[in-house]
Amino acid sequence: MPDVIAELALIDAETLAARVSMADAIRAVGEVLRGGFDPEDDLPRTILDVPQGQLLLMPAAFGGMVGQKLASVAPGNPAQGRERIQGVYIVLDGATLAPIAILDGTALTSLRTPAVSAAAVDVLAAPEAGDLVVLGTGPQAVRHVQALSAVRSLRTVRMVGRDRGRGATAVAEAQALVPEASVAVGSVADLAAADLIVCATTATDPLFPAHVVRPDATVVAIGSHEPAKAELPAALLGRGQVVVESRRVAAAEAGDVIRAVDAGALRPEGLVTMHELFTGAVSPARDRPRIVKTCGMGWQDLAVAARAVGTGEERS
Numbered sequence: 001m002p003d004v005i006a007e008l009a010l011i012d013a014e015t016l017a018a019r020v021s022m023a024d025a026i027r028a029v030g031e032v033l034r035g036g037f038d039p040e041d042d043l044p045r046t047i048l049d050v051p052q053g054q055l056l057l058m059p060a061a062f063g064g065m066v067g068q069k070l071a072s073v074a075p076g077n078p079a080q081g082r083e084r085i086q087g088v089y090i091v092l093d094g095a096t097l098a099p100i101a102i103l104d105g106t107a108l109t110s111l112r113t114p115a116v117s118a119a120a121v122d123v124l125a126a127p128e129a130g131d132l133v134v135l136g137t138g139p140q141a142v143r144h145v146q147a148l149s150a151v152r153s154l155r156t157v158r159m160v161g162r163d164r165g166r167g168a169t170a171v172a173e174a175q176a177l178v179p180e181a182s183v184a185v186g187s188v189a190d191l192a193a194a195d196l197i198v199c200a201t202t203a204t205d206p207l208f209p210a211h212v213v214r215p216d217a218t219v220v221a222i223g224s225h226e227p228a229k230a231e232l233p234a235a236l237l238g239r240g241q242v243v244v245e246s247r248r249v250a251a252a253e254a255g256d257v258i259r260a261v262d263a264g265a266l267r268p269e270g271l272v273t274m275h276e277l278f279t280g281a282v283s284p285a286r287d288r289p290r291i292v293k294t295c296g297m298g299w300q301d302l303a304v305a306a307r308a309v310g311t312g313e314e315r316s
Helices: 013-019 022-034 105-124 139-149 164-177 188-193 234-239 247-253 255-262 274-278 298-309
Strands: 009-011 046-050 053-062 065-073 085-093 099-104 131-135 156-160 182-185 196-199 218-221 241-244 290-293
Touching (some): 009 013, 013 099, 013 298, 053 298, 085 298, 099 298, 105 218, 105 290, 105 298, 131 139, 156 164, 156 188, 241 274
Parallel strands (some): 131 196, 196 218
Antiparallel strands (some): 053 065, 065 085, 085 099
16 A cells, blocks of 8 residues: 555645745636636635634645645734744645645745735736735735735835834835835825735724725735624725625625625625636726735635646656
């Protein structure tokens, strides 16, 4: 009997970074969506409450591969110097369901989340967009600067957070990733000049009033998959074109969307899915803000993990 563990490819964070750049990850996400995959058909994930946080089980199956992520969300981790989201990812052969690789799930999540955002921004944002405000100063905030710099030429980046020390650290990290841009600590007042906005926080309530967002801005909110939390005001979603991964996930997990619908500011049938956007069924709006609300789905992990694992010929 073959030794399954011995035959597994082990892809740690360093190996993942060497095999899949941010630009590669963005392309992988876009290719899956343009190839016709509809996230509405993605396998449902399970979210379980446990002491100190949550467990997420995130399966996916397409393109001749099957994947499963076991992730944890531990709100207390950042205070201990650990990332809030931890995990491992296993890739299985689609024909035999034999395990073929295990990936660092924390590194995979850190890569695929901003890649999904940037893929959507690349379709939605004006070609000349380049003034970015990021609300949040954690790892995802910094990685989003890197991701957006892969799809737009950033001129200015302003990092907004509650802790000035952490803000200064985030600025230094982001500046190293995008040396061509002017990166500095900012404030909510900088939103008035922004044509790109990213919300990557653990906020439970909206971070700013709706009226400060320009009509030509593209806004990304990735901070939460919990229905009771929202980073964006309902009125902003009401005046914008709202893009979600899937209507099913948005209705169950996207607090920003749920609040806006409950407030009567947004109609569920007015949502645009990534499938519709990337296949050209719906065009980007040019007369109002474009808003991307994501919660994270299993297909996104598999799209990027498949790049790291390679084809059958490459693995043999």
